[in-house]
Amino acid sequence: MTRMLKGLMLATTVLVPAALAGVANAADTALTIESWRNDDLSIWQEKLIPAFEAKNPGIKVTFAPMAPTEYNSAVNAKLEAGTAGDLITCRPFDLSLAMFEKGQLAALNDLDGIKNFSDTAKSAWTTDDGKTTFCVPMASVIHGFIYNKKAFEELKVEVPKTEDEFFALLDKIKTDGNYIPMAMGTKDQWEAATMGYYNIGPNDWKGEDGRKALIAGTQKLTDADWVEPYKTLAKWKPYLGDGFEAQTYPDSQNLFTLGRAAIYPAGSWEIAPFKAQADFEMGAFPPPVKKAGDTCYISDHNDIGIGLNAKGKNPEAAKKFLAWVASPEFATLYANSLPGFFSLNSTAVKMEDPLAQEFVSWRQTCKPTIRPSAAIVGRGKPNLDLEMWRVSANVINGTQTPEQAAEETQKGLDSWYKPAK
Structure with a gap:
């Protein structure tokens, strides 16, 4: 008991x-x-x-x-x-x-x-x-360019700051022949706009100033500042490697992480997977400005x-x-x-x-903006974002001129969007 x-x-x-x-x-x-x-x-x-x-x-x-x-x-x-x-x-x-x-x-x-x-x-x-x-x-996420440091050291080249330096660098990589200058394809289309037009364009349309002016209707996609990035994209074609028109997004990722390409037009979301896959050290640089001393802008979306x-x-x-x-x-x-x-x-x-840290450090020297098709002007049909994917790929492929791309996107926007007065 x-x-x-x-x-x-x-x-x-x-x-x-x-x-x-x-x-x-x-x-x-x-x-x-x-x-x-x-x-x-x-x-x-x-x-x-x-x-x-x-x-x-x-x-x-x-x-x-x-x-x-x-x-x-x-x-x-x-x-x-x-x-x-x-x-x-x-x-x-x-x-x-x-x-x-x-x-x-x-x-x-x-x-x-x-x-x-x-x-x-x-x-x-x-x-x-x-x-x-x-x-x-x-x-x-921030846009810019990721590069293979080993390739740059072998070629004895430096990170470009202006567009002239950028294309001179691409020429040197191409002439050397050991690396594809840039790993990007146009088959999936979205990369051509996201890592192309939206990446480099803010330096031309002046970031938030241009984006807000487009929404207000005081600027159009046919204005020089919006056509200029397409003109730059059209010059990328010789540096993307053979058959880039049939190259998918995963193809481009593999070309870069396997060490076959020197530069990758990038979104910062690539950082973790690239570091897990590549066996070389990587660096990054922001979109080059037109000329030395220009204010730089980044897509910080x-x-x-x-x-x-x-x-x-x-x-x-x-x-x-x-x-x-x-x-x-x-x-x-x-x-x-x-x-x-x-x-x-x-x-x-x-x-x-x-x-x-390299990517985020650009916030100290460049002005941030978001993708221009994301807010307000991207709500209608035809969808401006999807249209920009398509025409950006066409411009790089050489099947459409920069002016034609701009006219087509503005025409689509005009068909449904009326800026608030």
Whole structure:
């Protein structure tokens, strides 16, 4: 009997704390993040969420990604059914704007930390009138050129700063014959615009000034500043290697990482995979300017943000998480966990990866802008972004002149877009 009582007392001392712990856990506020980025699940689970939870006991966060191709329809269905998580990862521009206009995403103008972002940084998640921001900017991608340092050393060449230097460099690489000067194909079309026209064009249309003038209708795609990048692209053809017209995006990646090409017109998202695949050291340089002393511009394109489900069950806890996402601490953690996806926070982040630091350092000397087809003028049919893909590829292939490309895109824009007066 005594032994039985002792056993019951021991069981009670073990079970009661466990039960109390269960009560405490049950009282935790649970937040769920909806996202399409299933490739960074481990980073959220192992670095980002633990850092937040350590400072916010009582809030438990779950990162719940879906397949990228299914995200748009799936998250919209969840929002309409009232089953979506408290935090919604935001694609840039119109898809997220549509969620806000439906009342699915909450306004974040009064969120702690939202002032840590410039108007350009917030532009992908702000209403057309510029008055309301509805997602916290998380990261952007930067365009430029990645190069094979070994190839440059062998050829005794330096990074070009002007367009004349750039083409002189390409001529020297081509004459040497050991490397394809640039690895880029036109079969998939999107690279011709994304890593071509959108990459080099901001130096001609003066970044945000030109982009906003296009939206306002005070500039047209047939103006000299918008035709000039096509003229430069037309000069790329001799340097892209044999059969570039049939070369796919993965083909171009392989040519560069296998060491067969000296330069790769790039988006910074290539940094991590290239470093995993290439056995040579890489460097990067921004789009060369027309002449020495010109102001340089870079495509620093908003890529991902995060917003508040307007009908979520735990808005106060969710706002705490969003305020943390807006902090320099999150900016540093996120950017260094995903080199090539750069913080949009006004507080500069020191990158641990040298190649990533090279890209982000251009923000100190060049003016950032976003892709001109991304906001407002890209909403209609024909879709300006897709049109620019096609005509950029045609110009490089030599099947369309720069002037014809500009006229075609402007004609398509005129067919549906009427600038606000």
